[in-house]
Amino acid sequence: MLSERRLEVLRAIVQDYVGTEEPVGSKALTERHNLGVSPATVRNDMAVLEEEGFIAQPHTSAGRIPTDKGYRLFVDKLAGVKPLSSPERRAIQNFLDGAVDLDDVVGRTVRLLAQLTRQVAIVQYPSLTRSTVRHVELLSLAPARLMLVLITDTGRVEQRMVDCPAPFGETSVADLRARLNSRVVGRRFADVPKLVQDLPESFETEDRGTVSTVLATLLETLVEETEERLMIGGTANLTRFGHDFPLTIRPVLEALEEQVVLLKLLGEAKDSAMTVRIGHENAHEGLNSTSVVAVGYGSGDEAVAKLGVVGPTRMDYPGTMGAVRAVARYVGQILAES
């Protein structure tokens, strides 16, 4: 096992490298951190750390830089989550409080995260699966044509056209609307299917076809809308990545345009716990030189969606994690209020 001091050396290397973006040597290390030992000792420790795969040299006789494995150890064992300063917290709250609707909340959140972390921010729209129904509306546009509108507790609105197999009178529409609402308002999307299952039976035979069609559309909406949307921002921060630009930045921009990739990226994170994926731990190879910090957020105690940032593996993990966690909390509060 690695001695206490060796870990301390690794921590120092990570911190210095994150700060300077340059390989760090033994001498510079002893000067900047008072480790209480000489450069030579540090050199020996470095040799061991390198042998174990935690650090590497970009080329012979240069300083060392942490490997993915090194960052992993740093994040798991050596670093905490740095809480934000209270002015920062206040700024977050003020900024998010100004939001007028869901789109605005998500938009502000993404800008906020990008600004705080100076990295690329990704915010997933609150998922419908765990949301609850605020209202279901049914409108008759034509004798055999209805519009179904679904409103969630997170303020999202979905609408679908329904072509009925048979004309469906206004009173029937009102009837169905009332019964639907009485059953599903306040319930979770996941529970809706079994709540409306027996609804067609309570209608006249001639209307059952239409009722079934409406229900089918409703359920379909639930499923389809589980394919989630997201918003990204702060891509300009990618320009701070490195000096070997085009090669690094291109695949990242490409990956960011593939919403599917990003959703998978966020999805991999376990539930609401904060997840850090470092370098090659990311499945998508365009993101092999980036790290992803993600966490769930939600209006209640449970997470309804995820948010996070994508940045270079050489990032300030404690600070980033702090910002991500803080933003997630405040967004949760905002959603709970509305």
Next chain:
Amino acid sequence: MLSERRLEVLRAIVQDYVGTEEPVGSKALTERHNLGVSPATVRNDMAVLEEEGFIAQPHTSAGRIPTDKGYRLFVDKLAGVKPLSSPERRAIQNFLDGAVDLDDVVGRTVRLLAQLTRQVAIVQYPSLTRSTVRHVELLSLAPARLMLVLITDTGRVEQRMVDCPAPFGETSVADLRARLNSRVVGRRFADVPKLVQDLPESFETEDRGTVSTVLATLLETLVEETEERLMIGGTANLTRFGHDFPLTIRPVLEALEEQVVLLKLLGEAKDSAMTVRIGHENAHEGLNSTSVVAVGYGSGDEAVAKLGVVGPTRMDYPGTMGAVRAVARYVGQILAES
């Protein structure tokens, strides 16, 4: 005035430079295009063109590159719009035909444009100002709390909460809903205000306050939603910009994140005609080394929104303009069908 041949030389310079991305000299020019004159003559012509400000040398004794003014002349006088090949046209149609809803149409369009032009694509959502109302719905959520839902002919749905000054019965809700719809369905948003102006008067005194509030919210929605949304894509294509990366790409990425800037950019274009803004012609200085090609598109004969691309001033103007125009047409068709 510039002689025919000098214009021909300019055209050749633009074409070569766009192709090779390298300053083009007199010798190379005569080799690649059969201008029928010697390099020396071309040199003289170049000297004139430079004096007039159409071309410039990056440094002494290097080839010439077109200036913004040179591109402007090229676009105005020397280049046409290159029609797409028929396989390309078919591909566009097939790709767009698969769209399921408005978001999908816009999403597909942006990807398509980015792919065709290999540049950054921007597509504005169909504007509400010129849209017509498909349906207005009013729901009673609580005795003094209504929800207003607005559905446009382009498939967009907007919803607002309305807190009433006084309780408002179900029958009144139904009444207002019916009257509202009979007046505004099928009408343009711009015409709505005067169509509903006198509506409160026809209600009982006790309900007038609520009716006015509802109408105010409706009008407010119209105004607010005139602040339009847009979608961008193909940012990865920015990496093909130049070799002097970070400096060029950064301000562009920043500008692209400012939706306001982009909307203004598109908005400047006159109506549905195709507009090309080259380099410094763009007001925003982050975009001083880019050109913007934009055109209006719409479901009918009138433009409801704009779409376009942002790329380096050194771009294939005829090809880009062709792609932009073609995509706009097909999107218009798709919207008209739905």
Next chain:
DNA sequence: ACCTGGCACTCGAACATGGCGAGTGCCAAT
């Protein structure tokens, strides 16, 4: 009046050279 070939000149790109300094690994001493 215009075009052309020739010529001297300029200047950036590419490559080579060499000194500098940071950093390393190893070793003998404590």
Next chain:
DNA sequence: ATTGGCACTCGCCATGTTCGAGTGCCAGGT
């Protein structure tokens, strides 16, 4: 186990040199 010393490695940078594309100008030809 830690330390100071020392020889060595290697990338970086500044300098120097060559090479070639491109230019401007001029004198001669049509």
